[in-house]
Amino acid sequence: MTASTADHPTRRDFLFVATGATAAVGGVAALWPFISQMNPDASTIAAGAPIEVDLTPVAEGQDIKVFWRGKPIYISHRTKKQVEEVRAVPVSSLPDPASDQSRTKDGHEQWLVVIGICTHLGCIPIAHEGNYDGFFCPCHGSQYDASGRVRQGPAPLNLPVPPYQFVSDTKIQIG
């Protein structure tokens, strides 16, 4: 063994390094399919396409829950009072500062659309409960206001707003 090392040290080293490197590259590349298969499959992705929701049946002061990509989405038809209240709160006093304007669509400020998943650990908050006329999470007591912003409790962030737009005055498309 020692003799051949002395004969061609560089060529020998190059061969071993090249083989080892090729094996490493192949091994890593071969891992990819095994990881990638865990991602949502094509039918799940297709089923997650945008949905349309008709808002006509939702009266003022009421809300509905629809599902999009397996997540509950709250659509609240807020009262004038609720809108005024959440807009009157100084933004800087909030744990996760955000204005109600930035969380709703211009000209449709009575409609709040949020993903109903508590930002603490994922429970579903109950609408029209709690001290802020918004949402109350029964799991660990987080409270959100009528804009879905966290006001109290262990949740760190506001309820997220899903991507959506108004197709007409009475219809939205989520996704």
Next chain:
Amino acid sequence: MSGPSSYQPSHPALKWFEQRLPIIGLVHSSFVAYPTPRNLNYWWTFGAILSLMLGVQIITGVILAMHYTPHADLAFKSVELIVRDVNYGWLLRNMHACGASMFFLAVYIHMFRGLYYGSYKAPREVLWILGVIIYLLMMATGFMGYVLPWGQMSFWGATVITNLFSAVPYFGESIVTLLWGGYSVGNPTLNRFFALHYLLPFLIAGVVVLHVWALHVAGQNNPAGVEPKTEKDMVPFTPYATIKDFYGVTCFLIFYSWFIFYMPNYLGDADNYIPANPAVTPAHIVPEWYYLPFYAILRSVPNKLAGVIAMFAAIIVLVFLPWLDAAKTRSNKYRPLGKQFFWIFVVVCIGLGYLGAQPPEGVYVVLGRILTVLYFAYFLIVLPLLARIETPRPLPNSIADDVLAKSGRKAVATAAVALVAVASLFAGSMGEARANEGTETPPSVKWSFAGPFGKFDRGAVQRGLKIYKEVCSNCHSLNYVAFRNLAEPGGPGYSVAQAAAFAADYKIKDGPNDAGDMFERPGRPADYFPAPFPNEQAARSANGGAAPPDLSLIAKARSYKRGFPWFLIDFFTQFQEQGPNYVNALLQGYEDNPPHGVTIPDGSYYNKYFPGNAIKMPKPLSDGQVTFDDGSPTTVAQYAHDVSTFLMWTAEPHMEARKRLGYQVFIFLIIFAGLMYFTKKRVWAAAH
């Protein structure tokens, strides 16, 4: 696993750990310092190849189980969804399905190697018996795995094999009911087979540990069959055996990849692409190739109980091999008669495999009986007798002497040739069994998607889709194809918007809505092609008693006999197009007046390519029926070609991705095998 370790860790943390759990030392003494005979040939790399295959099967199997649904109503569909929708699902499934065949191929080579070189003889009897146990567990695992896709062969294979136990006197029926968990093969059977199929590989892994342990206690046998005497006879496992094993594994991976990427269905049965149907038995029930020799033995014995006993005895006899063969000389290299009988025995086994795939009639039965007798005679008469009468040639003094005399290169070449020949022989004999007397063989068409670089002809797929929509879809469903598939790469090449517009033309039943009513809405890309009939009964009654089959998989679910020597050539030319050839021929095979002497029952039509010639489907296509925008001829021949292309795509939407990835994998593996070859030579240069 061979006594106290010589491993001395230098790092204090490792030392601390080693004193408490000497596992690094165990690995070191078993796989690094472990002395291995220096004259091992490439047949010995199959041990490493088998370890690899067990690992591959367990990993791909666990992953497939994440996506599979073990329910009689959903299993077939879930397998299709794995192949169509899961990222790389087609790859994982092909790896697992072809992997089973590769596992058995490797185990047979490993066993024949042990047989040839007398690796079962003292002091390796327990090692050998553990191997037989592994083999039995593999057979059980393979059988139950084959049931899981819940196709026709799965279902009827399960029925036939479990019915073997009904041969048991007095308790037979109760045993079979117990195995089934019902009065026939059904959902409970599928569920328990899934659970056991998941469990058994881990038992195999456990017995493999014992097998390796026993190996390391007795030491490896070697081609000379003489025990090592001095240090000079041995080399350390690492790097010598390790690098050689890796090289062998790399070459095996090339062979394996040929199946994964280019011939995924070569070793399978077309009937298993038809969902399980308890009301119809396929014309020929043929087990997977690796069971064929034993299946042939089973059928050779005219008595049910005796047949079952003979089949199990054919395996159990291996347990007694160390005592049946009392010859002092281990290796057949030095046994002039033993060597000849060994090769005769190999031919007998391959012959039995061939016969297992043939219909049990005429000359096949006679041949089967002769070969069955020869099989048992080898173990029960030839081997015991040879030990008494044979004069072995003189053995080399030591392994080192043997090394000086041998030429290693020959072994590699024979290994490669034998590997390919045996595989294609077995596999091809499967095709043999699918004979249909009185039916013409469909002509082979030149398909754009054939061969290693094949791609679908987009225009043909689009025209085929139009024909399906305007003609076929009146009676045939296309259950596994969604509108979104039309926009996926490797298909008809539509844009997402075009696919959505195509979908919107359809009315899809949805609901219930808030009032609890079902309603109709325009199709969306995520929807599947709607079926023309609400259920099978409706389809049946509207079509003269024969339900039109679903077309999603038809191009893979139909095949025909290729015959010798075509099935051998097919392995090299990657011929996989029986399905589209058949569909194409069938659509053009109608004749208004059946040939003289052939009577066709009322309500059926004569088709020269349909098995039995009487088909319930009236001639579906005639010239000019469908118009094309691209100026293609509006003839039946063109329609048949385009529909067949379209149906090949629906049967395997990721075919282009499969072939493309295969091309990349082959380039990589060939470069890597070359590097491994030179590295191996460099490492071994020091040992010679």
